[in-house]
Amino acid sequence: MEKTDAIVALGALAHGGRLDVFRLLVRAGPDGMAAGEIARATGAVPSTLSANLTVLSRAGLVSARRDGRSIIYAAAYGQMSDLLGFLVEDCCSGKPEICAPLAATVGKACVAEGGRC
Template structure:
């Protein structure tokens, strides 16, 4: 991930409401959640949620698909993994034990939710 893309992704997450939505979608797994369920769970007004989802989608962190009359949103795990890799890229300064706990967390996440390239 290039620095400009990382800034866009981090900016999208630098808002309490968007971060809450994104984390909820990460927990939901690849099947995602319908917009109405996200709104109920977060207490977000429909127009606020719509704006937050648009910003997250613009950053590549959220994907959407139509299922009948519903729109299902899911976390873009590949983009999330790319952002985490970017943040950890220069980690450790030759001391891998510093990053070992973070690497273990990242590995756990890829086992639960496959990452597309």
């Protein structure tokens, strides 16, 4: 991941409402959720949710697909992985014990999510 892409992604996540939506979609898994479901789960009004989803989409953090009359949004796990990789790319400086707690946390999250990492 390029530095500019990381800045855009981090900027998209640097908002409480967008972070809530993104985390909800990460938990939802690859099938994603309809926009109406996201609104109900987050309590967001439609115009705000639409704006937040647009910012997340432009950052490459969510994808959208039409299913009948609904638009289904899903977390872009590849972009999320790339961002996390970028953030820890230079971690440790030859001292793997520094990053071991992070790796353990990610491993636990993957198991809790049924291996969806």
